[in-house]
Amino acid sequence: MVYLGIDVGGTGIKGAIVDGEGRILHRAETPTRAAEGREAVLGRIRQLGRSLLERAETPVAACGVGSPGRIDHRRGHVIFASGNLPGWSGTDLGAELHRAFGVPVVVDNDVNAASMGEAWIGAARGASDFLMLTLGTGVGGALTVHGRLFRGARWGAGEVGHMALYPGGEPCPCGGRGCAERYVSSKALTRRANEGLTGWRPFRGIRDVIRAAEQGSGDRQRAARLGVERWTDDLALFLMNLQMAFDPQMIVVGGGITRLGYWWDRLVQTAARECRERSMSIRIKQAKLGPMAGVVGAARLAMLSRRG
Ligand SMILES: [Zn+2]
Numbered sequence: 001m002v003y004l005g006i007d008v009g010g011t012g013i014k015g016a017i018v019d020g021e022g023r024i025l026h027r028a029e030t031p032t033r034a035a036e037g038r039e040a041v042l043g044r045i046r047q048l049g050r051s052l053l054e055r056a057e058t059p060v061a062a063c064g065v066g067s068p069g070r071i072d073h074r075r076g077h078v079i080f081a082s083g084n085l086p087g088w089s090g091t092d093l094g095a096e097l098h099r100a101f102g103v104p105v106v107v108d109n110d111v112n113a114a115s116m117g118e119a120w121i122g123a124a125r126g127a128s129d130f131l132m133l134t135l136g137t138g139v140g141g142a143l144t145v146h147g148r149l150f151r152g153a154r155w156g157a158g159e160v161g162h163m164a165l166y167p168g169g170e171p172c173p174c175g176g177r178g179c180a181e182r183y184v185s186s187k188a189l190t191r192r193a194n195e196g197l198t199g200w201r202p203f204r205g206i207r208d209v210i211r212a213a214e215q216g217s218g219d220r221q222r223a224a225r226l227g228v229e230r231w232t233d234d235l236a237l238f239l240m241n242l243q244m245a246f247d248p249q250m251i252v253v254g255g256g257i258t259r260l261g262y263w264w265d266r267l268v269q270t271a272a273r274e275c276r277e278r279s280m281s282i283r284i285k286q287a288k289l290g291p292m293a294g295v296v297g298a299a300r301l302a303m304l305s306r307r308g
Contacts, residue, residue, distance in 0.1 A: 193227030
């Protein structure tokens, strides 16, 4: 048996046919073009899914979909999605895609799906209690307890990016202030490095910041290094808070930024020190599956749904 996994993101939609061992047999990707609205995005998901179903050599048993936002996993319904996908809130994604694909469809939050992938064949393989954190434009979280995703009473568990890290701090698109994601997302790193620049060309993105931080001793490089250090220290504090709240076996950190630069060791050491001071320990691991975690995890959700 094989499974169709789909990962809907703010910029791209990815899909793959995945076998029972987590191997990707066929894959496809298309831009989301979210600004064109819900129907256009649904149309692209249908097209991508159908093209993959046609390429599968063996019958596809079920489809799993990861989507941003708060997802009613039981009904396959998008309760709420932020501004990255205009009009996405209220979509009956499960029903829409079941009609289009003719196979059972299961829908979950995108970070939940990614964490299922990491638990299956990635960094959290064999772990029964772990937390997954993704650092991108925003900060996402997913909690696995006793080997199962903990989705919360209102499907909102794991929204750790909007926990307050600096009370009264930076305004956040969610409506709150001082949310963690305003300080520890990969997007926040560029902003924070630019705050330390005076009269220099602004950093264009995280690669630019980290490259500057790693090289040279000029003012621009110093601003980058300071930005990276403050960002890393805030992230370490945030991880310590999460460790205190949930005491997971490990925290798996994903997002493209985890593969860039020297800051990882500093993060591990600072978080360990923060926890040690509170008589706790912490284990932080880099996610393994990279950008395909969501697709593989969505396929895993589809696979588990068939086992009941
Ligand atoms: Zn927020």
